[in-house]
Amino acid sequence: MKIAVLGTGMVGQALAGRLAGLGHDVTVGTRDIAATMARAEPDGMGNPPYPAWAQAHPAVKLATFAQAAADAELIVNATSGAISLAALEAAGSDNLAGKVLLDIANPLDFSGGFPPTLFVKDTDSLGEQIQRAFPELKVVKTLNTVNADLMVDPRQLADGDHTVFVSGDDADAKKTVTGLLESFGHRDVIDLGDITSARGTEMLLPIWLRLFGALGNPMFNLKVVR
Numbered sequence: 001m002k003i004a005v006l007g008t009g010m011v012g013q014a015l016a017g018r019l020a021g022l023g024h025d026v027t028v029g030t031r032d033i034a035a036t037m038a039r040a041e042p043d044g045m046g047n048p049p050y051p052a053w054a055q056a057h058p059a060v061k062l063a064t065f066a067q068a069a070a071d072a073e074l075i076v077n078a079t080s081g082a083i084s085l086a087a088l089e090a091a092g093s094d095n096l097a098g099k100v101l102l103d104i105a106n107p108l109d110f111s112g113g114f115p116p117t118l119f120v121k122d123t124d125s126l127g128e129q130i131q132r133a134f135p136e137l138k139v140v141k142t143l144n145t146v147n148a149d150l151m152v153d154p155r156q157l158a159d160g161d162h163t164v165f166v167s168g169d170d171a172d173a174k175k176t177v178t179g180l181l182e183s184f185g186h187r188d189v190i191d192l193g194d195i196t197s198a199r200g201t202e203m204l205l206p207i208w209l210r211l212f213g214a215l216g217n218p219m220f221n222l223k224v225v226r
């Protein structure tokens with residue numbers, strides 16, 4: 001499948017690398033190609049700069065948000081939640097219309113320091129905001145409750161039978177996304193319902209952040225035992 005991964009951070013890199021490894025035709029989207037390729041320093045989390053990652057993944061192309069989205073059949077939103085609407089606006093609603101958006105972004109507000117708070121919750125979610133802003137896009141919220149490494153390789157923990165979720169209004173879009181998750185190795189994908197159920201997974205972030213603090217590393221996940 002032709003896939004655009006909007007986002008050059010650790011999540012964009014993890015998704016793009018894994019999807020390309022599975023044989024998909026992957027283009028990463030960024031604001032400014034030259035600025036992204038000029039990065040020489042690791043990011044705030046110590047991850048290598050994008051050019052170093054790109055060198056190790058020669059099959060993955062880099063384009064602007066709009067160029068990447070225009071050519072894609074499916075789009076991944078791996079941008080910072082605070083600017084996801086702006087990034088999708090830059091991608092262009094014509095380039096998004098009718099396509100599936102695998103939306104990983106979390107509505108985190110770091111303005112008060114760490115741990116961040118949620119800038120939308122309870123009666124709304126970032127997933128719903130995106131769906132409202134781009135009604136022709138088929139938004140499927142998923143993978144926002146796990147660390148980037150586990151998103152694309154759940155077998156790094158036990159046998160990969162821990163839980164991830166999908167939320168979205170379009171049944172076929174959720175089927176497509178679930179198929180991708182299964183190709184990554186996910187064995188327990190729970191369909192929570194329509195896009196309003198993204199409130200539930202986005203509001204898991206406060207407990208995720210506290211677990212991160214308590215355990216001292218991000219390699220953990222929830223398993224819904226039933």
Ligand code: NAP
Nearest residue numbers: 007008009010011030031078079080081083105106147148
């Ligand atoms: P990030 O630093 O949150 O986001 C990086 C991307 O956001 C880059 O592509 C950057 O564009 C874009 N961006 C930043 N400011 C922008 C602006 N003003 N206008 C347009 N685009 C802008 O990267 P991340 O850590 O990989 O996380 C991506 C998303 O996944 C976030 O929403 C995060 O909450 C969610 N998430 C992360 C994890 C994790 O393990 N890190 C786990 C679950 C969910 P450029 O390419 O142009 O710099």
